[in-house]
Amino acid sequence: MTHDTTPPAAIELQGISKTYIRNSVRVETLTNIDCAIEKGELVAVVGASGVGKTTLLHLMGALDRPTTGAVLHFGQDISALSDEELSRFRNKTLGFVFQFHHLLPEFTALENVIMPCLIAAMDKTEAVNMANEILSEMGLASRRDHRIEELSGGEQQRVALARAMVKQPAILLADEPTGNLDEHTGERVAELIFEMNRRHGTTTVIVTHNLALAARMDRIIGLVEGKAMELSHEELKSWAVDRQMTAH
Ligand SMILES: Nc1ncnc2c1ncn2[C@@H]1O[C@H](COP(=O)(O)OP(=O)(O)OP(=O)(O)O)[C@@H](O)[C@H]1O
Numbered sequence: 001m002t003h004d005t006t007p008p009a010a011i012e013l014q015g016i017s018k019t020y021i022r023n024s025v026r027v028e029t030l031t032n033i034d035c036a037i038e039k040g041e042l043v044a045v046v047g048a049s050g051v052g053k054t055t056l057l058h059l060m061g062a063l064d065r066p067t068t069g070a071v072l073h074f075g076q077d078i079s080a081l082s083d084e085e086l087s088r089f090r091n092k093t094l095g096f097v098f099q100f101h102h103l104l105p106e107f108t109a110l111e112n113v114i115m116p117c118l119i120a121a122m123d124k125t126e127a128v129n130m131a132n133e134i135l136s137e138m139g140l141a142s143r144r145d146h147r148i149e150e151l152s153g154g155e156q157q158r159v160a161l162a163r164a165m166v167k168q169p170a171i172l173l174a175d176e177p178t179g180n181l182d183e184h185t186g187e188r189v190a191e192l193i194f195e196m197n198r199r200h201g202t203t204t205v206i207v208t209h210n211l212a213l214a215a216r217m218d219r220i221i222g223l224v225e226g227k228a229m230e231l232s233h234e235e236l237k238s239w240a241v242d243r244q245m246t247a248h
């Protein structure tokens with residue numbers, strides 16, 4: 001008797017479709033996507049505005065349910081989980097950076113970053129230490145006690161990344177993590193993402209319009225007309241130009 005000893009993929013999408021219904025108009029965003037992301041891989045998702053990148057990332061992060069198909073994390077089909085079980089699973093396994101970061105504006109940077117630790121019932125002193133460390137790494141030590149609404153867009157984006165990374169999640173999903181940043185700060189943020197991957201084997205999926213950043217990932221997935229396709233590093237640039245994506 002043989003046993004399949006291949007470890008399950010960190011994220012597997014099986015026949016995923018997502019249709020939004022808006023004013024009784026059906027918007028078929030994703031159609032029949034199959035994709036497996038192995039543990040420890042760094043993956044970029046690229047494609048024109050409105051093609052469904054955020055939708056795909058939300059499905060990978062169990063923030064939304066597909067219209068058809070299944071999403072598996074480390075071999076577990078999460079469609080069977082209740083909303084409460086899903087929240088617990090997300091807190092334990094996933095770090096998510098939203099395109100429009102969704103921080104709590106009236107709370108400080110530090111309070112936002114420790115939030116996932118407190119939800120997980122971690123010791124508060126330990127949570128504060130971990131949050132301080134990641135905020136320092138993001139160059140935000142001097143801003144930790146500022147309220148989010150007092151921070152610049154780029155600073156807010158770095159706080160959002162710190163919040164996603166503070167518990168060293170097995171999977172990091174980031175929607176345009178360098179979108180609002182100048183080149184130098186964007187590079188620093190990218191380095192932190194790569195370093196977390198090197199140190200902890202974090203499986204990482206980044207949605208980005210930054211082709212130079214996409215080119216540094218292990219794999220690139222291009223979205224077009226609801227379909228996902230694997231792109232080689234060589235074809236990335238011409239693929240993006242053909243689709244009139246902004247080239248960086
Ligand atoms: N909640 C929703 N209800 C209805 N339609 C939606 C909803 N969310 C997204 N859409 C539609 O689905 C399509 C894909 O949206 P999505 O946000 O995934 O695109 P995107 O690739 O992330 O774009 P961008 O690069 O501009 O962020 C768009 O046509 C959008 O209008």
Ligand SMILES: [Mg+2]
Pocket residue numbers: 053054055099175
């Ligand atoms: Mg988007």
